[in-house]
Amino acid sequence: MKRKVIPVILIMCLMFSYEARAKTKEPDYNITMKQDLLTLMMAYPSYITGVEKNNENVYIVMKSGKKIIYDDKKQKTFEQKLANPDLQDMLEQIYPLESIDGVVADKFDPGRMRVYELLHDVYGHSKGEIEKNLKLVAGGMQFNGQNAAAGNLNTVIKSLNELTKSNGKAGSDIYPFNGTYNYRIISGTGRLSPHAFGIAIDLNRDSRDYWQWASLEQGDKRIKGYTKEIPKVFEANNFIWGGKWIHFDILHYEYRPEIIIKAKYFGNKDEKFDNWWGKVPISDENIKSFIDTIEKNL
Numbered sequence: 084m085k086r087k088v089i090p091v092i093l094i095m096c097l098m099f100s101y102e103a104r105a106k107t108k109e110p111d112y113n114i115t116m117k118q119d120l121l122t123l124m125m126a127y128p129s130y131i132t133g134v135e136k137n138n139e140n141v142y143i144v145m146k147s148g149k150k151i152i153y154d155d156k157k158q159k160t161f162e163q164k165l166a167n168p169d170l171q172d173m174l175e176q177i178y179p180l181e182s183i184d185g186v187v188a189d190k191f192d193p194g195r196m197r198v199y200e201l202l203h204d205v206y207g208h209s210k211g212e213i214e215k216n217l218k219l220v221a222g223g224m225q226f227n228g229q230n231a232a233a234g235n236l237n238t239v240i241k242s243l244n245e246l247t248k249s250n251g252k253a254g255s256d257i258y259p260f261n262g263t264y265n266y267r268i269i270s271g272t273g274r275l276s277p278h279a280f281g282i283a284i285d286l287n288r289d290s291r292d293y294w295q296w297a298s299l300e301q302g303d304k305r306i307k308g309y310t311k312e313i314p315k316v317f318e319a320n321n322f323i324w325g326g327k328w329i330h331f332d333i334l335h336y337e338y339r340p341e342i343i344i345k346a347k348y349f350g351n352k353d354e355k356f357d358n359w360w361g362k363v364p365i366s367d368e369n370i371k372s373f374i375d376t377i378e379k380n381l
């Protein structure tokens with residue numbers, strides 16, 4: 084009896100280990116990392132020139148020569164991520180592209196985490212440098228000209244003007260604008276506001292628009308009655324809406340192509356693809372070259 088059982092067990096073990104090997108796929112961590120790096124290269128195509136792996140750390144390489152780490156490997160709470168995010172933390176929460184009808188879930192602030200090294204490298208290192216990059220947009224406002232930010236805001240403003248023609252209520256949610264560039268700190272944080280980079284615009288102000296001024300119930304009511312087409316127009320042009328944060332900022336829109344691109348192409352975990360790049364249009368030569376760069380260097 085024994086003599087027969089042992090070879091059977093041996094064969095089963097061999098079969099199992101073969102099966103296990105055949106089923107070994109790239110770990111989810113690597114797939115998400117590659118998707119995040121591609122997202123960043125698509126969002127800042129003239130500013131990120133490559134990716135690099137060095138001692139198990141992965142970096143994006145900027146045109147300036149600066150390297151920014153993808154994952155600092157630190158365990159952080161939600162609050163710590165807000166205060167000091169790496170690129171991975173910044174892209175972790177998927178921004179919802181669908182319309183919402185109230186304040187979002189707790190600890191949900193997609194796009195509110197910002198990697199300042201990246202913003203400084205793209206939009207300007209100092210107040211003086213940022214101001215040199217500002218361009219005049221429709222309505223005499225100033226917006227950063229780098230990375231097509233000002234051009235996208237111009238397109239948004241044209242679409243908003245069209246929207247007000249067909250939707251009478253939209254105008255009161257939009258006008259008057261409450262400002263774009265303003266070199267200031269986010270109150271209570273010590274961190275620069277995205278307005279300081281000239282990449283954010285505030286629309287008409289309502290007393291229920293900001294989490295520090297209003298209760299969750301008031302925020303809920305304001306979002307319910309808000310013109311749904313307005314965030315749609317901004318999102319179509321790579322802006323995110325502060326109305327989709329638990330720290331809601333309903334009058335605030337911010338140019339963050341990486342957050343929109345991640346949501347658009349890698350936002351749905353139920354969609355399955357053979358390749359990690361999923362449904363990004365690889366017919367685009369630039370995108371194809373970004374994928375090649377990532378495959379070659381990681």
Ligand SMILES: [Zn+2]
Nearest residue numbers: 283284285335
């Ligand atoms: Zn704002």
